[in-house]
Amino acid sequence: xxxxxxxxxxxxxxxxxxxxxxxxxxxxxxxxxxxxxxxxxxxxxxxxxxxxxxxxxxxxxxxxxxxxxxxxxxxxxxxxxxxxxxxxxxxxxxxxxxxxxxxxxxxxxxxxxxxxxxxxxxxxxxxxxxxxxxxxxxxxxxxxxxxxxxxxxxxxxxxxxxxxxxxxxxx
Ligand SMILES: CC(C)(COP(=O)(O)OP(=O)(O)OC[C@H]1O[C@@H](n2cnc3c(N)ncnc32)[C@H](O)[C@@H]1OP(=O)(O)O)[C@@H](O)C(=O)NCCC(=O)NCCS
Numbered sequence: 001x002x003x004x005x006x007x008x009x010x011x012x013x014x015x016x017x018x019x020x021x022x023x024x025x026x027x028x029x030x031x032x033x034x035x036x037x038x039x040x041x042x043x044x045x046x047x048x049x050x051x052x053x054x055x056x057x058x059x060x061x062x063x064x065x066x067x068x069x070x071x072x073x074x075x076x077x078x079x080x081x082x083x084x085x086x087x088x089x090x091x092x093x094x095x096x097x098x099x100x101x102x103x104x105x106x107x108x109x110x111x112x113x114x115x116x117x118x119x120x121x122x123x124x125x126x127x128x129x130x131x132x133x134x135x136x137x138x139x140x141x142x143x144x145x146x147x148x149x150x151x152x153x154x155x156x157x158x159x160x161x162x163x164x165x166x167x168x169x170x171x
Contacts (some may be wrong), residue, residue: 002076002105002114007065011060015067016051018075022097023049029098038158064116068096068109076100079109081117084126089117091127094139110143119171124169131162140166 007015015087021047022030035045047053057080068077077096084090091113096106117125127145129136130157141147152162 001071002103002108003069004109004130005069006116007058007067007078009055009058011067012054013051014064015065015075015078016054017129019049020046030095031167033095039159040155041103044157063092066109066112067166068100068105070100077105077109079113079126081113083120083122084135085120088125089113089122089125091125106139114168114170124167127166127167128163129166131164137164139165144168 001038005011008107019030020168023035023042026042027080031042035042054065058065060081064081066079066081067075070076077094077100079094080092082090082092091108094109095105096109114125127140131150145168147164148167149165151162151165154160
């Protein structure tokens, strides 16, 4: 049975451990999707997913981590949201680990994020994706997110990437 829950401190520590372990394999899909593809340094990503960083982000009160838990409470994916202002929630990341994709788990996680946003009186959820990230874009489009913007930006790790922004209007 798969479930989605908001991570407490222990859950965040477990998530960081899982991510660090997946990222230590340079052949892994997670490494390729998050490090190799955007030209980010491995060090930058490991720091971004370190226990300290995740706990600090969660403690800010503006960010929530959702865990997708499979059999034996194994973490099979996660989502992170950031409250941008009183009306707008950003879906910062949603990742289902490779061997668990295409089973509806991403949609389950997204539904939980949307349910919680509805309770918080949020008006819209926004999400950015790389222009070429076909699977992410199809995932958002299938889930009724609408394309609102395309923009080329200079990320903190250097270079340039073209991002597309999708919006899910709640009210
Ligand atoms: C994008 C992602 C979160 C989707 O999660 P998932 O559990 O595989 O998605 P679901 O099974 O709920 O799929 C829902 C729909 O999304 C679309 N979709 C999902 N994966 C897709 C793929 N690889 N190619 C094309 N469309 C895809 C399909 O329309 C799918 O519906 P269908 O299976 O009936 O055709 C997951 O593939 C992932 O983690 N990818 C790598 C990280 C990433 O790109 N995250 C988003 C940016 S942070």
